Amino acid sequence: MPSVVKINVLTVPEEMREQLEKRFANRAGMVESSDGFEWFELLRPVDGTDRYLVYTRWRSEDDFQRWQQSQAFQAGHARAAAEAGAQGHGHGQGQGHGHGQGPAASGSELWSFEVVESAAPRRP
Numbered sequence: 001m002p003s004v005v006k007i008n009v010l011t012v013p014e015e016m017r018e019q020l021e022k023r024f025a026n027r028a029g030m031v032e033s034s035d036g037f038e039w040f041e042l043l044r045p046v047d048g049t050d051r052y053l054v055y056t057r058w059r060s061e062d063d064f065q066r067w068q069q070s071q072a073f074q075a076g077h078a079r080a081a082a083e084a085g086a087q088g089h090g091h092g093q094g095q096g097h098g099h100g101q102g103p104a105a106s107g108s109e110l111w112s113f114e115v116v117e118s119a120a121p122r123r124p
Helices: 014-024 063-067 071-086
Strands: 005-012 037-044 050-058 107-114
Touching: 014 063, 050 063, 063 071, 071 107
Parallel strands: none
Antiparallel strands: 005 050, 005 107, 037 050
């Protein structure tokens, strides 16, 4: 069974980029211990777009779904919402993507893929 890749595409205005990156830096460790988790990367745009990519790779779709329904996932998003409220900029609910000064992302969509082929550096 091939691994699955989930890419959350976040539209982030220029003035909210630093806040978004801090939010993800603070989440370190939240997903890494999840069963079936294989990889995470936050990709910053460099070509003039305002879209960040949050790349995660999972052993299976079921593993990804279990993580999304997990206490760790819920706790991370609840913490983000609480931090937003604590800074006096809470907007009711948030998705944990840089809400420390209001929502960092003005839009979000989830792309899903199966890994068909991959490569790693060859070691001597």
